[in-house]
Amino acid sequence: GQQVMQIPQYQHVQEGEDFTTYCNSSTTLSNIQWYKQRPGGHPVFLIQLVKSGEVKKQKRLTFQFGEAKKNSSLHITATQTTDVGTYFCAGPLDNYGQNFVFGPGTRLSVLP
Amino acid sequence: GAGVSQSPRYKVAKRGQDVALRCDPISGHVSLFWYQQALGQGPEFLTYFQNEAQLDKSGLPSDRFFAERPEGSVSTLKIQRTQQEDSAVYLCASSQSRQGRLLTANEKLFFGSGTQLSVL
Known part of the structure; x- marks a missing residue:
């Protein structure tokens, strides 16, 4: 079945450093979503990318969808302690289904 | 409610x-999902409802797991004869989207805070 992988599994950065997490799917995705889960919390939607090669920015966060729509990345510029959490990408099983497959996540720690 | x-x-x-x-x-959310999240892992899909219809239950790990949404609103996930491997956080999510049409922008999932189940 479809698999969604993420690297790295963990990332420790000094506050102010940049951070990037990468998401790869075994199949072409119609769209990809990113979620953030704070420690002890639940996943919260960040963004959805739909178009091939799409780039979206949210303040210090930059999201990119690959040309082949099989990979995506999230880049955070100048991390802050509020960025701590686990970042998940999720892709639908098919264009019409609603079942999202989540990646294993990248856990970000930010040292002050 | 608000969430x-x-x-x-x-x-x-x-x-x-x-x-x-x-x-x-x-x-008003049409779609409802149950996910299981083990410690340090991503959410794993269990089952999906559109209104009261259970359209996909392929993620339920065994026949001890049963979910229902009889009136198309509140849903219950039941686990019979719990085992230690059932220990996890069970997350529920809802969305406005409906199966059968192309996903459009912002078909996002709204998650609840989850139920942390510990089986001793």
Whole structure:
């Protein structure tokens, strides 16, 4: 079945450093979503990318969808302690289904 | 309500006991999902409802797991004869989207706070 992988599994950065997490799917995705889960919390939607090669920015966060729509990345510029959490990408099983497959996540720690 | 509500927040069960987990989705949301999240892992899909119809239950790990949404609103996930490997956080999510049409922008999932199940 479809698999969604993420690297790295963990990332420790000094506050102010940049951070990037990468998401790869075994199949072409119609769209990809990113979620953030704070420690002890639940996943919260960040963004959805739909178009091939799409780039979206949210303040210090930059999201990119690959040309082949099989990979995506999230880049955070100048991390802050509020960025701590686990970042998940999720892709639908098919264009019409609603079942999202989540990646294993990248856990970000930010040292002050 | 303002968000997805799940209860109980924590549940401790003895091995072999039956448990029932409740999810109250955002009012008007058509789709409801149950996910299982083990410690340090991503959410794993269990089952999906569109209104009262259970359209996909392929993620349910065994026949001890049963979910229902009889009136198309509140949903209950029931686990019979719990086992230690059932220990996890069970997350419920709802969305406005409907199966059968192309996903459009912002078909996002709204998650509840989850029920942390510990089976001793």
